[in-house]
Amino acid sequence: MAITVSAEDIVRNPAWHLYDIDLQRKELHFLEVTPQTFGVSAFLDNRIAYTTGQMHGFGVDAVISAFRQIPPQSVGMNFLFHSSFCCSSLLARSLQLENQTLVLREPWVLRRLADTRRTLELQGQAWNPQGSALIDMALTLLGKTWVGSESVLIKPTNVANNLCIDMLAMRPAARGILLYSDLESFLISNLKKSEETKQKMPALARIFNVDIGYVGLFEHLSIESLGFLQTVVVVWHAQMLAFQRLLASDAGPRLATLDSGLLLKEPEQALAAAAGFLGYALNREQIVEILAGPTWNTHAKDPFSVYGRDMREQESSEIAAKHSAEILYVLRWAEKLFERHPPGLPLSRSLVTAD
Secondary structure, eight states: OOOOOOHHHHHHOTTEEEEEEETTTTEEEEEEEOHHHHHHOSOSSTTOOSEEEEEEEEEHHHHHHHHHHSOOOOOOEEEEEEOSSSSHHHHHHHTOOTTTEEEEEOOHHHHHHHHHHHHHHHTTOOOTTHHHHHHHHHHHHHOOOSSTTOEEEEEOOGGGGGGHHHHHHHOTTOOEEEEEOOHHHHHHHHHHSOHHHHTTHHHHHHHHHHHHTOGGGSSSOOGGGOOHHHHHHHHHHHHHHHHHHHHTSTTGGGEEEEEHHHHHHSHHHHHHHHHHHHTOOOOHHHHHHHHHSGGGTSBTTBTTSOOOHHHHHHHHHHHHHHTHHHHHHHHHHHHHHHHHSOOOSSOSSBSSOOO
């Protein structure tokens, strides 16, 4: 049965979620969603939940025409950027505040635009001004809420961090938090992952190499010749260097950083600082409630599980002990890279400082 969608649905109705973009066909693809979609879905990619499952495509020109007919409503927007495996889903869920914030965790369309930018750059083609216009359109369509008092917090996948500057430029009032972990924690987190996830690390290293020209910073470094943990080091180091560049950019004053270790160690202080920086009203009583509730006592990517701080610490300790020799070896190997290009930890503009 054919479905009728008005211009107002496309531009203002949050039940029409911008999921994907097909630039060859010049189409935007939407899914019908509910508020539960954003609360339950671990990510808004192929794991998106609570949708009809039917994709609806509209031409880019048709969407632009809809914008002209029904000007988009102005919605406040902030960003949670991250380096992956650093409790970003936990922080994002913690900042899902009733009647205040609608949190979008890793919208697939931003990943698609990030990959498009890399492809164009590898082909020697220009990304802007068309690229920035597409990002502006995507953010506008993602910035729809069910409640008028809500603002939007977007947590892009870290693979879309090559769009950070563009996203911040398109939303000059937006602020962003850069969440990251120290290298040893990142190594342990990667060792926890499934073999399928581990096999993706060389591809991630190649992606971040494209973004910042990582291999060109060193002599005789080949991603293809690295072992698993060495590849993890490169992925982490490249992201820290990218974050340093972002903090030094014109958007730097609108950014703050947070070490995930401090988020776990001082959660009350970290949540209060993060909410305050982003302009959200969150008092101590609410924070205590969040920490005692399901957000901090289930797995951040599976709200139906049981997974608290004690389990997380025990799991990490067991992995660290089991792989202690490998971790020590690769940390020493990484020192040579850091001598040339220090990762700069702790990153500047920190929301919380260690005692």
